[in-house]
Amino acid sequence: MTAAADLVLTNGEVHTLTDPDETYEAVAVRDGRIVRVDSDYEIDFLNGVETREIDLDGRVLLPGFVDAHVHMETVGRHRLRADLRDATSPEDAVDILRDSDTGDDWILGFGFDESTWEASRYLTRDDLDRVSTEKPVVAFREDLHTAALNGVALDRLRDPLPDGDVQTEGGDPTGVVVEDAAEAVREAVEPGPAETADLLLAAQRDAHETGVTSVHDMVRRSHAPRVYRDLEAAGDLRLRVRLNYWSDHLDAARELGLRTNHGSEFVQTGAIKTFTDGSLGGRTAKLSAEYADGDGSGQWVVPPAELREVVRLADDAGFQLAVHAIGDEAIEETIDALADTDDPAGARHRIEHLELATDDHIERMADLGLVASMQPNFLKWSREGGLYDSRLGPERRSENNRFPAYLAAGVPLAFSSDSMPIDPLFGVHQTVNPPEDTQELSVTEALRAYTSGAAYAGFDEHRLGTVEAGKEADFVVLEASPWEHPDSIADIDVAYTIVDGEVVYEAGA
Template sequence: MVENYGQSSSLILRGRVITMEEDGQVEAVLIEGGRIAGVGSFEKLQERTRGEPKILDLRGRTILPGFIDSHTHLIGMGLEEIRLDLSGTQSLAAALEMVSERVKGSAPDEVIIAVNWDESLWKEKRAPTKEELNRIAPKNPLVLRRICGHQAVANVKALALIGKGWKRVDRERGILLEDVCLNLDDVFPPSRDQLLSALKAAIKRAHREGVTSVQDMAKPSHLRAYQRLRQRGELKIRAYINLPFAEGERLSELRLETGFGDEQLRLGGLKIFADGSIGAKTAALFSPYRGGKIKGLFLHSQKSLTEIVRRGEEWNHQLLVHAIGDRAIHQVLKAYEKGITSSNPLRHRIEHFELAREEDMEKARRLGILLSMQPNFIGNWSKPGGMYEDHLPRWRENNQFGLIREKGLRIALGSDCMPLSPLYGLRSVVDAPFPQQRMTIADALRMYTWEPAYFSFEEGIKGSIKEGKLADLVVLSQDNFEEGLEGARVDLTIWGGEIVYRR
């Protein structure tokens, strides 16, 4: 629901306002013209207001700065959201019927991807066949991806679009496995309209979760969607757009540097991968994964990583280096140590930092490297019997937020869209299984508001509730967090002074 109380008029929110500033907690916040016009006692703000302000009494509920997600894949998530979801179907016949309806409503040649089928829940107890898909979609490329994400069936039209370079494509039977299934956006690049719909769906989702700003890991093709939506006045999220490092050369030729843009849409830094993931056993480790000799892989040599850092510095671009395994983190810090200006004015970051060793935490602090980390990973994989235990001998030493925080490093929290939900991440880290992972609610909230604003050089305009800053706010259902965050819900999201979500 979107509400307007008019640009010129005023809105006062009354509740438990946690400002993230020195005043700590106040009673009310005044919004005028999309900005915070005052913070303090309700009476005082009412006196100060011209005319009749609209008053929203939240009866003690908590008002925070809007969440800033420091690591998203917004359009990728949006594309997933707009895909036809087959998860609720009880038979193959019913699923094919649903897909057939979607095909009838599509333009010829439009690629249709449906997801989340699970033959074990179907009466027929079998996967769809290429022939069945050919029959219901004679004119459209059609792919049905299984719920696991690693297996799919394609019709003949879709198979014709899959380049020879992709492995594990059974063209005879239309069966796709692994990489090709996991990268459907690369195999079948979405149309401009699909990118736009995806971005819209993603923003809607972000509002539901209380997110008012994102630091997005985008592709150049995504930029058009952001700009279109902005022209239409529908980009009701602030995006700090990080592009692949490979674009750095072009950007520097144009003299475009990190920070170019404005409060709504801004060029961020350059993203680069140092290693893979723990799930795929490609994150680079010092000691092997459980039950074997595999130690993961480096995507760059030490020399080339050092060169990358040098380039980032030369181009005036913040670097966001994906490093997950302890060995990759070690390698990246070595490169930073050689290449960065002291005190790190470009605010270079490491993304994930999942398995850092203590000596490297200390090195990161010495160098002033910022850490963009995902508390969701604790919730997803860190429980006993979870993926970390399955893959790693020293599995308890993952995502050590508490320890890292204790050592005085700067951390911003993000979701990596797994899933996009600050509250899920906050709960995961506050109730983490191991003490060295755990943080207080107050610290964690700060790392989803103030800290990410600092990571994008925007601490002057957002990240706290302060006069003059942007009126991006989130209202949580609870009045205190003594019982933890278990029952907390997002009740209201305000972006630029406008209510963009109400539960």
């Protein structure tokens, strides 16, 4: 006699997101795994005395979203610190920061995006001195490659800030710092273990509210790896986490014997993450031609020779690589470096962002079996008059984030948020309704990139990414169908998020 299910979800529109995408009415779960996907009639045979049944009432059930590139501490900070994402001007950002002062030593804000402001300029020392002249104040741009500091913060951090990344005017610091200097600021305000736990639990709530059931967290000089394991041991981690360690952790990871895919069901070692260039917002992405609105063509954060050494050491030690490359020149150097590894396809080496890849780059990636880890959210900057119009000019703006070209070439495509924001439906909406035809995906293609595509990037396609018997019971239930409402996908609400067969989020509960 077949054992009863622990959980059944009935009367729904269940999309397996397999190829082809099959739809059913119901799904049954036992011991955290899917045991059957079928009609209501067939699933009813698995109903037992202790089975929990959820009537989906026609809602859409999908595999849980996998965010393949996110900074979970930053997500938590948006919830627990000054959230500058909705600031409409420098003055508004100053008011938000001033109102956020709770008596802590530092006043911190995260997520401002000056490209949406009429002034279209970074926050400066003068702005933040209006928040406080007694406490250090720091505001991080949304991409984390740029930060603004008040006078107190500049004085306190004078020694660790490399001069080349501290912007000046008339010889005096403006308060704007980029790349290595911004990283030094992040290190200075790094939270301790207890605060890290608060941030990660807050981020977990945000993930669940947006249907995310698994994340690839980019961690650097953080207590997060320890905290995740403590949370798992305590039964408080309800999110599958893949830890992608920054390259400055490589020696320690090798000494400890870590390898890609080592770990538990909920916390695994992922890739070694490294940079090549910076960001388009900070004019530090490395381009082959100059920026349209400023001098220079960007900068190397990790020079090519150093990148090759990091790639060699990480690959030899059995690690997947995840290499940040945005500008076309950076992408070229990254592909060259990864091409020299023993088995790029078997290692599933990844390139993160890939915003300005050429046709030749995409063809080479397909030949090498490299994974394209990309962020559809970034299309919010690609519209006419937006940030990319300013940085690149209209012609080059139309060449960014050409997602269909990757699929057509056979390059594995994994979607993620980079925390801008952590909301898969926002990203799916952007590429289903893009500024350019060359960026447009179908609803199914976009959802697969955020489920099975992202699972593949983390060696998890055998257990995540589709709704099939034998896989982990990780689901998101939507209030409406993105196929029936393609023009308003970003407005669709999440009704339930389920991880390991347990309801971790229920709207209104």
